[in-house]
Structure formats: C-alpha cells, structure tokens
Amino acid sequence: MQTVQEIPARSEAQLEKYLVFQIGNESYGMPLLQVQEIRTYTPATRVPGAPPYVLGVINLRGNIIAVLDARTRFGIEPPSEEESTVVIVAQVNGKTFGLRVDSVSDVLEVPMDEVQPPPPIASEATQRFLNGLVQVGERVLILLNLPEIFDLTEISRWTSAA
Amino acid sequence: MENLIQLFYDEAYEMLDHMEQLLLSLESQSPDPEVVNALFRYAHSFKGNSAAMGFTHLSRFTHGLESAMESLRREQRPLTPQVTTLLLQAVDVIRAMLERTRTEGDVEEPACGSLLQQLQVALSGPPASTPLPDAADKPDRPDKSDHPDESDPSDKSEQAVPEAPSGSHRYRLIYQPAPTLSAEHDPLQLLRELEEYSTIIEARFQHQIPPLNALKPDACYGHWELVVETGFEPAILRAVLELSAEGASVQIDMSDPSAMSDESDRLDRAEAPQPIVRSEQPAPSVVAVGLPAKTESQSVRVATEKVDALFNLVSEIVIAQSMLSSAQSATSDEHLRAAITQMERHVRELHERVMAIRLLPIGHLFNRFPRMVRDTAAQLGKKVNLVIEGEETELDRTLLEALSDPLTHLVRNAIDHGIEPPEERRANGKPETGTVTLSAYQAEGRIYIVVSDDGRGIDIERVRQKAIQLGWLSENDQPSPETLYEFLFRPGFSTAQQVSDLSGRGVGMDVVKRNVESLGGTIQVHAEAGKGTRFTLKVPLTLAIMDGLGLRVGEEQYIVPLTAVVEAFRLSDLQYSALFEQQEVVNVRGRFIPLIRLRQFVGLPDITTSSQGVGADLRVCPPTENPANGSAGLSPSNKPNLQMEGEPPSEPKNYLQMEGEPPSEPKNYLSTARQEPRPSTKSSNELVLVLEQEGQQLALAIDGIVGQQQVVLKSLEENFTRIPGFAGATILGDGQVALILDVAYLIQRACNARERAYAA
Numbered sequence: 001m002q003t004v005q006e007i008p009a010r011s012e013a014q015l016e017k018y019l020v021f022q023i024g025n026e027s028y029g030m031p032l033l034q035v036q037e038i039r040t041y042t043p044a045t046r047v048p049g050a051p052p053y054v055l056g057v058i059n060l061r062g063n064i065i066a067v068l069d070a071r072t073r074f075g076i077e078p079p080s081e082e083e084s085t086v087v088i089v090a091q092v093n094g095k096t097f098g099l100r101v102d103s104v105s106d107v108l109e110v111p112m113d114e115v116q117p118p119p120p121i122a123s124e125a126t127q128r129f130l131n132g133l134v135q136v137g138e139r140v141l142i143l144l145n146l147p148e149i150f151d152l153t154e155i156s157r158w159t160s161a162a
Numbered sequence: 163m164e165n166l167i168q169l170f171y172d173e174a175y176e177m178l179d180h181m182e183q184l185l186l187s188l189e190s191q192s193p194d195p196e197v198v199n200a201l202f203r204y205a206h207s208f209k210g211n212s213a214a215m216g217f218t219h220l221s222r223f224t225h226g227l228e229s230a231m232e233s234l235r236r237e238q239r240p241l242t243p244q245v246t247t248l249l250l251q252a253v254d255v256i257r258a259m260l261e262r263t264r265t266e267g268d269v270e271e272p273a274c275g276s277l278l279q280q281l282q283v284a285l286s287g288p289p290a291s292t293p294l295p296d297a298a299d300k301p302d303r304p305d306k307s308d309h310p311d312e313s314d315p316s317d318k319s320e321q322a323v324p325e326a327p328s329g330s331h332r333y334r335l336i337y338q339p340a341p342t343l344s345a346e347h348d349p350l351q352l353l354r355e356l357e358e359y360s361t362i363i364e365a366r367f368q369h370q371i372p373p374l375n376a377l378k379p380d381a382c383y384g385h386w387e388l389v390v391e392t393g394f395e396p397a398i399l400r401a402v403l404e405l406s407a408e409g410a411s412v413q414i415d416m417s418d419p420s421a422m423s424d425e426s427d428r429l430d431r432a433e434a435p436q437p438i439v440r441s442e443q444p445a446p447s448v449v450a451v452g453l454p455a456k457t458e459s460q461s462v463r464v465a466t467e468k469v470d471a472l473f474n475l476v477s478e479i480v481i482a483q484s485m486l487s488s489a490q491s492a493t494s495d496e497h498l499r500a501a502i503t504q505m506e507r508h509v510r511e512l513h514e515r516v517m518a519i520r521l522l523p524i525g526h527l528f529n530r531f532p533r534m535v536r537d538t539a540a541q542l543g544k545k546v547n548l549v550i551e552g553e554e555t556e557l558d559r560t561l562l563e564a565l566s567d568p569l570t571h572l573v574r575n576a577i578d579h580g581i582e583p584p585e586e587r588r589a590n591g592k593p594e595t596g597t598v599t600l601s602a603y604q605a606e607g608r609i610y611i612v613v614s615d616d617g618r619g620i621d622i623e624r625v626r627q628k629a630i631q632l633g634w635l636s637e638n639d640q641p642s643p644e645t646l647y648e649f650l651f652r653p654g655f656s657t658a659q660q661v662s663d664l665s666g667r668g669v670g671m672d673v674v675k676r677n678v679e680s681l682g683g684t685i686q687v688h689a690e691a692g693k694g695t696r697f698t699l700k701v702p703l704t705l706a707i708m709d710g711l712g713l714r715v716g717e718e719q720y721i722v723p724l725t726a727v728v729e730a731f732r733l734s735d736l737q738y739s740a741l742f743e744q745q746e747v748v749n750v751r752g753r754f755i756p757l758i759r760l761r762q763f764v765g766l767p768d769i770t771t772s773s774q775g776v777g778a779d780l781r782v783c784p785p786t787e788n789p790a791n792g793s794a795g796l797s798p799s800n801k802p803n804l805q806m807e808g809e810p811p812s813e814p815k816n817y818l819q820m821e822g823e824p825p826s827e828p829k830n831y832l833s834t835a836r837q838e839p840r841p842s843t844k845s846s847n848e849l850v851l852v853l854e855q856e857g858q859q860l861a862l863a864i865d866g867i868v869g870q871q872q873v874v875l876k877s878l879e880e881n882f883t884r885i886p887g888f889a890g891a892t893i894l895g896d897g898q899v900a901l902i903l904d905v906a907y908l909i910q911r912a913c914n915a916r917e918r919a920y921a922a
Binding site for chain 1: 473474475477478718763764765876877878880881882883884885886887888891893897898899900901
C-alpha cells in the first residue's frame, strides 16, 4: 500500500494521492491527506438509536470515534464473517471517524483533470457519496465524497428520533 | 515582543492580586508599615513596567498612586477604611485599564482623575489622632522627598529595607554561630544584614578556646556580643540572623545592655551606651519579616489540550500494561516477569502524576472571596471575618471554575441571611463580628467544601410556614428538619424577609443545587437556630473522572453515575403496573416510580416476554426502532445471556399472581448484598435500580450489575455527535468503550411518557 505506482502522465495536470481500498470487487479512493491511519477492525461498542451503518464507537488512543460500515452505507450486502476487514481512520471536517472496508490495497496518484462526474445510473441515495470516476491504468477508481458519507446531521436525525 | 507583553500582563495581574491581598490584610491586622512599603513598591514597579510598555495612561495613574502611597508612607498615616476602599478601587481601575489595553490599546480611564483626587483629599485630612513619634528622631532615616529608584544602588538598601517603626530600642544580642565551622557562614555578611535592620552600636567577639589537646579543629569556640539599636521587634532581628545562618543560635536580651561594658575582654567600642528612651508605642505586628518573600511561582503554562493528549496517551499505556500483566503468567522468563512487574509500578505512578497535572489548589478560587466578603459586608453594614481553611486542597481546574458561582452564592447568602447585624449579635451575646468559614478537604476520594457561618441559622418554623404557603405542605405536616431543609433548594423558595440587592430573590439555592449536581456533586445543609448554618458540598476530584456503576444488559455494558443511584431491587420483588399500557410504574416503599427498561431503551430484545396471555396484557412494550425487536416472544438472544449468569432461564412471569400478594417490603440489594435472595419461582434475574436526580426518581430495569468503578469521562461529540440519552462514554479496563447513561434525560423521558399516559 505504500508503493506509489508511477502512472505515465498524459498531461501536466495536478496529481493527487489517493488511498485505494476494496469493497467487493470494486476499487474506491479517498484523498490520502485525509487518512490518518489504518487499523484492523475490532468490535465496536454499539450506539443505541444510531443508523444501521454506524457500527459503533471505538477507543482510538483515548479518543472516542465512530466506525461506519462502508458496505451498509452503500447498500452492499455484508461480507462473509470470515473475511477480515480493516478500518480506515480519516479526518472529515475536523472530526475523526473510521470507515470499515474489505481491504486496503495501495496509494495511487490520480490526475484530477481526468476525473469524470459519476454517471446518473447510481441510485439517488448513493449518488451523493460519489465524487467521480477515474480510469487509472487498468483500474476504474470510484472517488468518494467523505463529508456525505460521514453526515452527522443525518446520524443525529436517527438518534434523536429514538 | 509577544513574550514580553505576556510577561508584563502575567506580572501585572500577579501584582494586582498581591496588592489586593495586602490591602485586605490591613483591615484584619494592626497597620504594618511594611505593608504600606510593599504597596508603594508595587505601585512603583507598575509605573515603571507600564511606562516601558508604552502605556502612558496606566503609567500616569500608577504614578499618582505611587505619590499617594509615598505620602502615606512618609507621614505614617494610618490606613483608614476609607483610604483602603479607595486603594482597592484603584486596584480595580488598574485591572480595568489593563483589560482595555489588550483590546483598545492605551486609553484613558475616566475614573482615574477623580479617584486620585479623592485619595489626595483623604490623605490630606487631619493627621492621625495618635501622633506618632517624630520621624526626625531616627538618625538613620533621611527625609526623602523623591521616590527611591530601584536602579540606583546607593538607594537600594534604603528603598528595599523597611523603615524602622518609630521608637527604637536597644538590645543586646548574643550570636552563637553553628557549633561547627563547616557550616557555610560568613559572619561579616551577617553583620551587614543586621545593620540593614538596626544600628550596631557595639560588636565584640568572645571566645573560649580550649587547651590544644581538647581542641576540635572544626569546632567554633567563639560568639559575638552585639548591642544594637532598632525600631524593629526583636523577633525580626532574630529572624534575620537565623535566616542568614542556619544552625545558629541567637539570644536577645532586652535588659540594659550597658552591663556589657563591665566585661573585660572587649575588642572595640563604637560609642558609650546611651540611656534609652523607650516609647510606649505598641510594637508592630510581626507579619512580614523583613522583605516579603517574593512568591515566584515556579510554573510553566501548558495548554490544556497538551495535558489532555498526554492524559489520553497514559490511559492507553495503562490499558496496554494491563494486557501485558495478564500475559505475564504465560511466560517463565524470570527477567521478563520482573520487568513487567517493575513496569506496572512505574505506569501506575505515571498515571497518578499525569492526573495530578490537571489539579490546582482550591486556594485559587478561595482567594477571590476576601474581597467579595469585605464588599458585601460593607454594603450590608455587617461585620464579617472570613476564615479560609484547606486552601491547598487540589481539584480539577474545570471544576474550580464551575464551583465559583455556587460558592459565591453561598457566601453571599451567609453574609446576607446568616450573619446578623452587629447590634443584634451584641444583644444575643455574640461577638459583633460574625465569622464565615470557607474550608475544603479531601476525604473518601471526593472533595468536601464547607461554607459555614456563626449567624442566626435557619428558622425551621418559617421554612415550614413558607412551604405551607407555597402549597408544598399541608397545615398538619410536621416533617423532619432534613426534609424542610430540602425545600430551601426548591425553585421559588426564599425566606428572606425583604428582597435585597444581593440575594433573596427566590432564585439561587435551586440553581446552586443544580450546578453542584451537574458536577456530579451533592449539597447538604445543616443549621442550628441562633448558632449558624453549614452547607457541605461534596464534589468529585475532577470532572474528567467520576464514580460509575457498571450495568449489564445482554452482552452490553453501560455506566450510570454512582451519585444518581439510590438503591437496587430485584424486579420480581416489586409490584408494578403499566399506566394505560404505556408507561410502567413500580411501587418502591409505597411510592410509584416510572420504570424504564434499559433493554428497551437501548433497543435490545426483551428478556422476559411472556407468551401466556395475562402477563402480556399487562406489559405491552412500545415498539422500538430496532427492527430485530419487532415481534414479541422469546428471542433467541435470551438464552446465551441467561447462561452467562450461570442461572437457569427464568420462566415467563405471571404478573397477576403478584397482585394478590400482600405488599412486602422490597429488599434493597445495595445494602443487603450478602443476603440470600428470596427463593422465588417467578423471579427473573432483572434488577431495578432506583435513580434520582434533582429530586425526581426513576426505576431502571437492567440484567445485572457489573460493579462500581472510576471512569474517565470522554466526549462523544468531539469526534461524533451527541447521542440523546447518553452523557458521554468511557474506556473500560480492556480498552472497550462503554456509554454513560444520561440520568436526567431518562427521567425526563419517563415523565413525558407518564404525562402522555395520563392525558390519554
């Protein structure tokens, strides 16, 4: 994951580093600058009233952070129990949270001018989680919109309704 | 430059605090010229510092103040309460000007001019009624009209050394250095120091050197005999000598020192002893010995975030250490085992020390009160003496801030309602001056803060009447004093006969109680008619740590603040019923308390869902958000839970049967924990905790109690969001997170549900 693949630059446009991770067969990316660390998933403490995609809260060196499940969030069926999962700890709007994904593969440099807006085929619910698609070498990378995924107002609506 | 400015402010505020303390000390003690000198020096340094920073207005004002002090100093005027008040106001003005320099820069304060004028008028009035001996009597005190300049070395001793109070005495001193010469003394230096406080008239060195064979080479066989003239107390001279030379002994002979001249072995005689005129002036108090020790606080300012980060890290180390310790038994490596044991000890100490960083002595808070007591008492025409005890007791700084308001209120109340006016006190055979005591101490892992007064106490009958008037009691009720005292903390209660400026508006005590409770503390009042009132506040050492009770539902653990827990019962021992099938209530000692089932609240399936008609009819569970809980009936997750407890699964209960039974006194499981539970076929393992906050009670049904533990409060909002029903979270010993229940929210929810039920 530390290896940075040198992508032949087709233009001199700016390159941004993205952390690439897998959910199912697809590759997703989030800006490396927002990533704080990657840890193996340990059971979180359930938060009553929270939406199902909130796995709970964990102790990150004395700070309490929430861990969200990417699969549940995107409406993908849960992984089989045996599969080990990892948690990407990221910073969004000054808050730290964890996102559980299947696995993390590497870091890619993404030419930002080649990012295309997501096609309108995705459902409206998941559309907002996507920032765009980009072809990097052989792979299609789905760039995620972290603030939408970690939407606290949406979570608060759930918890205050409880 | 930034640092310089910060230094200026730090120093300035420190000086203001000292000035205020000195001024206040003048009121309680006989005037001490040293205090005036110290005040003068502060004004002088202030003038210099603010001029250096370019704050001309501040510098001008302090210059005026300095001049006023100088005349006070020179003319030996007593500090009248009027002058003290003006000087205290001047301190306030300086403080205000300082604040403004931060935001608005160097601006003029309109109050300055008039204040200085008033000071001048007050100081130019008729001289003190008891004229002090003429200053010209003292040869060692040249009349100085200009201000001494600290930078001028020739002036230094004059400026730094307190002026000798008028009326000199002659004393004969015998100064015996430490018995061995190895002590590092410089007798000359010592004599020089003595000279600063007195005029040495005679100095003789006496010695008794033994024969050579008995001589110890490092022993000191000599001593000095001195005749000095001074206006200071002998105790001060003694202090000077003893401070300078540890281990030395000093004898001070107040009798006629001329006897000394009879002795043969004289070295030198400066002048013949002269007859001494002793004035009858009372000796000054020995509060400040020589120069006031400059209280330089050896401290570093650290941002609280840094301390918190350190604290978090250490907590993690503690968790890691506990894992290491549990793995210790798995190894046979002696070295490793020894290392782990040693590490454990160090980690524990590290933890304690880091915790202590957050603590501050309560004196920081208590020191605000002398001024407030003085002003309040003056405003009410009462005489009050404030006694502060235990100011070194340490507690968390956030707690310190949060306690400021409640304590201010209690102290005001004590002066306003507690302490009687002087005439009334005299008539009752009490000293005219009342005493308000603020004390703090640590016991049982908590901080106790006591605010007491020796005033009139609380009129129980008037409290009762007022409670009747407010409809809280009926005419015939005669509750215990403790119950009546509780009324004081209810909103809308005030026994003050007249609404005063300061207190007694019927708001306050309830706010005090709420504030203290929000800190996880309690407040109690004890009063004795005619003797006084005592408020006892019990607060945790720190807001970050509290005593919690671990609860279990299913496989989950929650924490409830221990301060909220009243008692615990077995659910099956209580009678309960559901109001309009909505809100369950339980009967605890004849009182119906709303019941919340924690399982339901946190969205876990019910543990005892009855499949037998009648029971189910009585207990209809409102649907919860958890889809897994949608259907009634035995949930498969019940069994593992019950097995965990090592008891057989409970049978479905028939709640109708219970109603036929006579109401038995339910057992309190907190206090009778060792008793065998009553054998009961219909018992479930569910317990009921009775929780109380702000006088309202709630019964909380849980699966079991994990145990009492100290928990470190963590914010859920910092990186996540507020979760209704939870006050925060904590990290358990195994590193897992447990949520802390918000008792106030639960009570609120239960009450709302009850209201809805009644309305239905």
